[in-house]
Amino acid sequence: MLLDWLLQCPMPRTDPPLVPTELSVGAADKLASVGYDIRGPVHEHALRLEAAGHQILKLNIGNPAIFGFDTPPEVLAALIRNLPNAQGYCESKGIVSARASIIEYYASRGLAPLDLEHVFIGNGVSELVGIALQALLNAGDEVLVPAPDFPLWTDTVHLNGAQPVHYLCDESADWQPDFDDLLAKVSPRTRALVVINPNNPTGAVYSKDTLRRFAEIADAHNLLLFADEIYERIVYDDETHIPLASIATDQLVITFGGLSKAYRAAGLRIGWMALSGQLKHAKDYIDGLSMLAAMRLCANVPGQYAIPAALQGYQCIDDLTASEGRLAMQRDFVAKRVNDIEGVSCVTPKGAVYAFLRIDTSIYPIKDDERMVLDFLTQEKVLLAHGSAFHWPAPDHVRLIFLPNIEQLELALSRFERFLRGNPH
Template identity: 50%
Template sequence: MRTFKKSSKLDNVLYDVRGPVVTEAARMEEEGRKILKLNIGNPAPFGFSAPDEVIADLIQNAADCEGYSDSRGLFSARKAIMQYYQLKKLPNLHIQNIYTGNGVSELINLAMQALLDDGDEILIPAPDYPLWTACATLSGGHVVHYICDEQADWNPDIEDIKSKITDKTKAIVVINPNNPTGAVYEKDVLEQIVQVAREHELMIFCDEIYDRLIMDGYQHTSIASLAPDLFCVTFSGLSKSHMIAGFRIGWMVLSGDLSKGKDYMEGLNMLSNMRLCSNVPAQSIVQTALGGYQSVNEYIVPGGRIYEQREFIYNALKDIPGISVVKPKAAFYIFPKLDTEKFHITDDMQFAYDFLHQKQVLVVQGTGFNWIAPDHFRIVYLPHRRTLSQAMQKLSDFLETYHQ
């Protein structure tokens, strides 16, 4: 009998954010067990609401969004995106080089497929948002992870980047603000990355989906604004900043010296045309979302919910013996470190499994973000404070006796 197996192209693709531990949590829920979920950055289930103005615009525009748009997106959406990045000082912007997508995830896949041949190398941070590694691998690329330094507030290690460049390296990915660490990279670090990319003629991919979720007065610098002579692709969207992850609306913006990527741009256009267009009703709200009142700002200042929940989770983790943690500056993630000697941990996925089974709390192990050692895990601090308090008490109780 003929059977059908998955494509061999998927054999080396790892995407653990929704991996085995999450599958086990779903099985436990089917048995009627209640799980405290601290694993996924989707604001909607935790009581965060989209701005009223955005919802009103979506309803108003729905009747006019029944057909396909230009494959790159509605003119109004791309114009608003262009104006947003003009304010962020990205060089050489043209509306024809802006693409909307069904979330940033679709566009990352498209961008990798258009660039990478089998064996091409691409530099991606560790820890990373694992979709980058998965999409690059699926496209035939060889991912080389450069280290972000926990002792330097999770900024990229420039010397490590330099040591990992070869004649096969085509591009470098910069995730800033960072998921899973919540880091915001310092401008001088970004300038050093640009200089390395300049010396080795690398393309820069800039994942900036959390650039409107920055706390404590820190300023975000778009790395593409520092690189007018390089070919840069900047990604962002509304899923996080406007609490509408399910709407699936993101974008990518080409900037800098576009003459270096003419053939690549042909590939992007080909792939963009193949999927016809992104979600048109979601595109219709981009202009309002980017130009109107930014209600997210209420969440990220003292007294705001994201800010206060960050303060709580950071302080609660600090007080648990065997855990150390760097305070995140952006987004809604925190990436604490476990004392592996104290707990005898050699497998962080096993840690996540054990915590799930014993305390019914779901977190993601650090190696799921391509981190190099089994000593970290990620917490999403979007749930209400009372849920976070319950989870931290469970973690403290669990670690009192845990030995792997």
């Protein structure tokens, strides 16, 4: 009896002995193809050098305020005045007065009247690029992105399991897009075409004809157009910026803009995206955008109060880009000084705040441009961004921002000249 009873009893558990293990947290696989090298290892090395007491001249990020380009006082005043109204969340697409001022602004730039529901305010264009691509892409989809590009676009396409396909821009043609290359890269999986105008890092500004070609291609291949126009008000000489959405009226266009550059208020983290053109077959996509916007509740509310003041106020950026203005003079200085260095050249930027410098690799045989900017940083304490960080396919370019004053630019470029002479790579 006792034996029967014992046999029916559950056996005592023999747990394996407890071996202490360490918590191991790996990164998601989807991060493997994300580089975002402009804030990558070279930038980290610069921070380490700074922590060790070195003074680093940082010419790698387009952050106007840190180079003495202050936000217009009336823009800050609007923000400060409205702080008491900005304590709670707001509607997820943004406060109405700010979105209404964006609509008014685009009407003044030749766009058909936009719907308030199709304007989204975000924590910078950066956040909205994430939302716009996340709502669109499935694994295996492709997006046409310029090379060189502002790398956020490429990396965000990757993050969403899709494939960025780079169309080349042609340095010998003032960095205009190479449409033969672009057309050869359209496939049945292509969903969207990214246009960055004025361009970062090349400073190219596109003509009406160029914009028409983009629109025609989008039309022929059913592509959504993403127009990143955050530098639209920063153009030099007699260039004019034409919004892609004012040309591509029969396509679906999402135009991105914000306060970071022309209004020198990158720290406010305020950007917007505006949908225009053929929206009737995009209901599900627009619902997806609205859902994603709602999931992050809303953008920074105090900053949104700065939008009407910025868009409706005096555009002092025009004084900075006029021929005697500080930005234009710094641009002129860089374009001339760079071309004085043996084996280095750059196409004069027509817009934005960057020069994309070409280094003649028959004189300086560079194999690895990231290594080269790291060595330059270590030796000369100047931080540049290497061209391959912008998905440029050869190790023969670096990007320089021309926001610092001429004295600092001269210092940086004379050190670069000295470095190149002394360091064949």
